[in-house]
Amino acid sequence: MQEIFYTLATPKEYFHQSRKFPFPKPQKCLQPDCLISIPPKKHGFYSRNAIEPDFLERIDIRRYHCEYCGKTISYLPCFCLPYIQYTLKTVFFGLVCHFSLEFSLSVCLKLFRAVSQDIYWTYQHLQFYAKRFILNLKRIYIVLRQLLPGIILPEPTEKGAQRVLYLVLTGFADIQAFSARFFEQGGRSFLAPCK
Ligand SMILES: [Zn+2]
Structure with a gap:
């Protein structure tokens, strides 16, 4: 299973501290x-991968193992989303541009192309995240x-998406704080696949 933990570290800081x-x-x-x-x-x-403007690296994710049930737990820093290689801030920027x-x-x-050449997003990328956000509303x-x-x-x-993004921007310290609290409360990320 994956857990999301809150940290103030940026992807660059996390990457440089590495396994320490x-x-x-x-x-x-x-x-x-x-x-x-x-x-x-x-x-x-x-x-x-953790990809955002001016940062394109592979980062290490700490894993634990329970000897009793035999399962593993990995700890994802809050600037990442499970199974999404772009950082949370990057995806959030796309959602704000489109909905807000x-x-x-x-x-x-x-x-996106003006902000960074590291982000090779196509129309389908953005459409995918926008759709996923609506499906999770x-x-x-x-x-x-x-x-x-x-x-x-x-x-x-779409109006609901706009309202949620406004609440995230005004009611939480940052998108990472929202994402970590959401995960803690709901047990899944706010962009998890929907059945
Ligand atoms: Zn266990």
Whole structure:
């Protein structure tokens, strides 16, 4: 399983600290069907891409292993999203351009190319993240209502996406804080695949 942990470290700082980074240490197994109170043991690292403007590296992800249930737990820094190689900030920038600023996908792509040559996004990339965000809106609403009681939300369409992004920008320290809290509350990322 993957956990997202909050850190103020930027991708560059995390990358430079490499395996000396102060990774979180679970005190018990986090697998929902295990939860044994024996700290899982360090179990090496795996590497994954983290891509954003001016940063294109493979970073190490700390892994633990529970000897009781035999499963592993890996700790993803909050600037990453599971199974998405672009950093959270990069994907968020795309969502804000498209939904909040209401730029068309082709204008968003032009902006991306102007900001960085490291981001080789195509129309399909941006469309994929925008669609994924819309498909997750109902789930995002449930978690947001727990985190920000009393909020009013429109139908989960493009207007809803706009409203959610506004709440993220105004109600949380940054997108990483939102993403980490969302994961903690909902057990999945806010851009997880929808069934
Ligand atoms: Zn376990």
